[in-house]
Amino acid sequence: MIKIGLIQQSNTADAQKNITKLMANIRDCVARGAQLVVLQELHNSLYFCQVENTENFDMAENIPGPSTELFGTLAKELGVVLVLSLFEKRAAGLYHNTAVVIEKDGSIAGKYRKMHIPDDPAYYEKFYFTPGDLGFRPIQTSVGKLGVMVCWDQWYPEAARLMALAGADILIYPTAIGWESSDAEAEKERQKNAWVTVQRGHAVSNGLPVIAVNRVGYESDLSGQTQGIQFWGNSFVAGPQGEIIVSASSGKEENLMVEIDLERSETVRRWWPFLRDRRIDAYGDLTKRFID
Numbered sequence: 001m002i003k004i005g006l007i008q009q010s011n012t013a014d015a016q017k018n019i020t021k022l023m024a025n026i027r028d029c030v031a032r033g034a035q036l037v038v039l040q041e042l043h044n045s046l047y048f049c050q051v052e053n054t055e056n057f058d059m060a061e062n063i064p065g066p067s068t069e070l071f072g073t074l075a076k077e078l079g080v081v082l083v084l085s086l087f088e089k090r091a092a093g094l095y096h097n098t099a100v101v102i103e104k105d106g107s108i109a110g111k112y113r114k115m116h117i118p119d120d121p122a123y124y125e126k127f128y129f130t131p132g133d134l135g136f137r138p139i140q141t142s143v144g145k146l147g148v149m150v151c152w153d154q155w156y157p158e159a160a161r162l163m164a165l166a167g168a169d170i171l172i173y174p175t176a177i178g179w180e181s182s183d184a185e186a187e188k189e190r191q192k193n194a195w196v197t198v199q200r201g202h203a204v205s206n207g208l209p210v211i212a213v214n215r216v217g218y219e220s221d222l223s224g225q226t227q228g229i230q231f232w233g234n235s236f237v238a239g240p241q242g243e244i245i246v247s248a249s250s251g252k253e254e255n256l257m258v259e260i261d262l263e264r265s266e267t268v269r270r271w272w273p274f275l276r277d278r279r280i281d282a283y284g285d286l287t288k289r290f291i292d
Helices: 015-031 054-059 066-080 151-155 157-165 185-206 264-271
Strands: 002-008 036-038 083-092 093-103 107-115 137-140 144-148 170-174 179-182 210-213 216-219 230-233 236-240 244-247 252-261
Touching: 002 210, 015 036, 015 066, 015 252, 054 083, 066 083, 066 093, 083 170, 093 144, 107 137, 144 157, 151 170, 151 185, 157 170, 157 179, 170 185, 179 185, 185 210, 185 236, 236 252, 244 252
Parallel strands: 002 036, 036 083, 144 170, 170 210
Antiparallel strands: 002 252, 083 093, 093 107, 137 144, 179 230, 210 236, 216 230, 236 244
């Protein structure tokens, strides 16, 4: 059994206040028994990708760097594994959207660079981030092998499958997703339901728990091109049969706690042997952009 904390938080333009609140929330999760705490995507700042502004690159940092040192010190103090999501400056002109796993001794257990990069109104991530080059490899920690990916990756079954085939015990998605406020209510509900459904599908098809941690609250579009994003929260954990174990609200900050039995995945995979019955001899066309 492993106890996990999910921090669903709203952010402001004041990075220090965001970080201070995160650290307090991490302490709260650990006080409630968390061995692993997962933070949302780009948790130190506002979701700056709503606009294309070269000044935003000033927020990027090296890894190792200030955030890994700060949260590493906290992880060591509390004896907890942390999943961070940072704006990484790899080199001059080369930036990534990077998840970092901090071991409970404060060291960096590993990192994952976001592979799928969106480019849509209010989500101009291709302006900032180079696609990841570390592949889909789980990160070994004291609480298990964590299959960490980031946000837009959560829509791709191939990514989840590759993490599962590489031995992940849990699939984890730090996220920043919401509604553009001009969307109709029915469309908003369809979008949210699709987001939950596709990730529950990853849990079912791979026989693994899935953790999705989203931010919450409204963030304006400073360019005025859209009406801003209302992040829809709804952070959740699904079990290896896609069952919802716990789910947060759509409108408030929450530290969500859940206990997961990692051994259940083995039982479920014996019942539903999807990995056994895969026709790997017939999937070669998956590496093509399109099949004529």
